[in-house]
Amino acid sequence: MRDEFRAELEAVSQLLVEMAEGVREALRQATRALLAADRRAAESVIEQDAEIDARYRQVEERVCDLLARQAPVAGDLRAMITALHVAADLERMGDLADHVAKTALRRHPSPAVPAELRPVFTDMANIADRMAEKIASVLAHPDADLAAELDSDDDAMDELHKGLFGVLLGADWPYGVETAIDATLLGRFYERFADHAVNSGEHVVYLITGEPVTPA
Amino acid sequence: MRDEFRAELEAVSQLLVEMAEGVREALRQATRALLAADRRAAESVIEQDAEIDARYRQVEERVCDLLARQAPVAGDLRAMITALHVAADLERMGDLADHVAKTALRRHPSPAVPAELRPVFTDMANIADRMAEKIASVLAHPDADLAAELDSDDDAMDELHKGLFGVLLGADWPYGVETAIDATLLGRFYERFADHAVNSGEHVVYLITGEPVTPA
Numbered sequence: 521m522r523d524e525f526r527a528e529l530e531a532v533s534q535l536l537v538e539m540a541e542g543v544r545e546a547l548r549q550a551t552r553a554l555l556a557a558d559r560r561a562a563e564s565v566i567e568q569d570a571e572i573d574a575r576y577r578q579v580e581e582r583v584c585d586l587l588a589r590q591a592p593v594a595g596d597l598r599a600m601i602t603a604l605h606v607a608a609d610l611e612r613m614g615d616l617a618d619h620v621a622k623t624a625l626r627r628h629p630s631p632a633v634p635a636e637l638r639p640v641f642t643d644m645a646n647i648a649d650r651m652a653e654k655i656a657s658v659l660a661h662p663d664a665d666l667a668a669e670l671d672s673d674d675d676a677m678d679e680l681h682k683g684l685f686g687v688l689l690g691a692d693w694p695y696g697v698e699t700a701i702d703a704t705l706l707g708r709f710y711e712r713f714a715d716h717a718v719n720s721g722e723h724v725v726y727l728i729t730g731e732p733v734t735p736a
Numbered sequence: 737m738r739d740e741f742r743a744e745l746e747a748v749s750q751l752l753v754e755m756a757e758g759v760r761e762a763l764r765q766a767t768r769a770l771l772a773a774d775r776r777a778a779e780s781v782i783e784q785d786a787e788i789d790a791r792y793r794q795v796e797e798r799v800c801d802l803l804a805r806q807a808p809v810a811g812d813l814r815a816m817i818t819a820l821h822v823a824a825d826l827e828r829m830g831d832l833a834d835h836v837a838k839t840a841l842r843r844h845p846s847p848a849v850p851a852e853l854r855p856v857f858t859d860m861a862n863i864a865d866r867m868a869e870k871i872a873s874v875l876a877h878p879d880a881d882l883a884a885e886l887d888s889d890d891d892a893m894d895e896l897h898k899g900l901f902g903v904l905l906g907a908d909w910p911y912g913v914e915t916a917i918d919a920t921l922l923g924r925f926y927e928r929f930a931d932h933a934v935n936s937g938e939h940v941v942y943l944i945t946g947e948p949v950t951p952a
Contacts, residue, residue, distance in 0.1 A: 580817075584813060584814070584817060587803060587807075587813055587817075588809045588810070588813050591803075591807030593804045594804070597800060597803055597804050598800070601796075601800060601803075601820070604817070604820065605824075608821075608824065685917065688913055688917060689913060689914055689917075693913055697904055697905060697909055697913060697916045698905055700913045700916055700917060701901065701904060701905075701916060701917075701920045704917045704920045704921060705920060705924065708921065708924065
C-alpha cells in the first residue's frame with residue numbers, strides 16, 4: 521500500500537514536471553512569436569495549451585483518486601494538496617504564454633513590440649524562463665533554497681515591469697495608444713507568469729519545510 | 737461521524753459564502769473608490785483584503801483537517817476539492833478588487849477614469865457585482881441553473897471589455913497614454929474578476945451535476 525502510494529505520488533510529480541517544462545517551452549515560443557513576429561511559434565503555443573490543460577486534469581484526477589483510495593494523512597496529504605495548487609498555477613502560466621502568443625498573432629506580420637521595448641521584454645522573458653526552469657527543477661528534486669530564489673527573481677521582474685511603464689510614459693513615446701495598450705497587457709502577462717511561479721515555489725517550500733503560504 | 741462530517745462541510749460552505757460576500761463588497765467599494773475618487777472606500781478595500789485571505793486559509797485548514805480525519809470519498813471528497821478551488825478563485829477576486837482600489841488611490845484626488853469611460857466601468861462593475869452575488873447565492877443554496885447564468889454574464893462582460901478598447905483606440909481619445917494604461921489594467925481587473933466568478937460557478941456546477949470543468 522505504502523509503495524503503491526509512493527509510486528502514484530511519483531507519477532503525479534512527473535506530470536507536474538512535464539507541465540512546468542511545457543509552460544516553460546510555451547513562454548519561450550510565445551516570446552519568439554512576439555519578438556521575431558514568428559507566426560508558427562505563436563500557433564504552436566496556442567495548440568500546445570490543450571496539452572498543458574490535459575495534464576492539469578490528469579493531476580486532478582490522480583490526486584482525487586489517491587485521496588479516495590489511500591486516504592493519506594500528514595505529509596502525504598500535504599503533498600496531494602500542494603500538487604493541486606502547483607498544477608493550478610502551472611495551468612495559468614500556460615494561459616499567460618497563450619495570451620502573449622495571441623497578442624503577437626493579432627499584430628502579425630507587424631511586430632507587437634516596437635524596438636524601444638525589445639530590451640525590456642527580452643529581459644522579462646529571460647527572468648520568466650529562469651523561473652519556470654527553477655519550478656521544473658524543484659518539482660523534480662525538492663530544494664527549498666532554490667525555490668526561495670524565485671522571490672528575488674520576482675523582484676527583478678517587478679523592477680523591469682516598472683521600467684516598462686517608465687518607457688511608455690516617457691514624454692517621447694512615439695507609438696500611440698494602441699501599442700501602449702499591447703505593451704501594458706504583455707507586461708502584465710509576464711509579470712503574472714512570474715507571480716504564479718513564485719506561488720508554485722511557495723507551495724513547494726511549504727511541502728518541504730511546513731512553512732505556510734501567505735496569499736499575496 | 738457522518739453528522740459531524742455534514743456539520744464540518746456546512747462550516748466550510750459558510751466560510752465560502754462569507755468570502756463571496758466579502759469580495760462582492762470589496763469590489764463595490766473599489767468601484768466607488770474608482771468612480772467617486774473616494775479615498776476611504778479604497779483604503780477600506782485594501783484593509784479588508786486581509787480578512788478575505790484569512791478566510792481562505794481557514795477553508796484550506798478545515799478541508800485538510802477533514803480530509804485527514806474523515807477520509808471522505810465520492811461526492812464528499814468532490815465537495816472538499818471544490819471548496820479548495822472556489823476558495824482560490826474568491827481569494828483572487830479579492831486581490832482584483834484590491835488592485836482596482838489601489839489604482840484609484842494612486843490617482844487620488846484625481847479620478848482614475850475620465851468621464852467618457854464612466855459608463856463602461858459602471859456597467860462592468862454592475863455585471864461583476866451581479867456575478868459575485870450569484871456565486872454567494874449558489875454557495876448558500878446550490879443551483880446549477882443559476883450558476884450556469886454566469887456564462888452569459890461573462891459574455892456581457894467581454895462585450896463591454898471590447899467596447900472599452902474601442903473607446904481607447906478611437907481617433908479622438910484625448911487623455912493620453914497614462915490614462916489609457918490605467919483603463920487597460922482596470923478593464924483587465926474587472927474582466928478577470930468575472931472569469932474567476934465563472935470558474936467558481938463551474939466548480940459548483942461540477943459539484944451538483946458531476947460535469948467536469950474545462951480549464952479556459
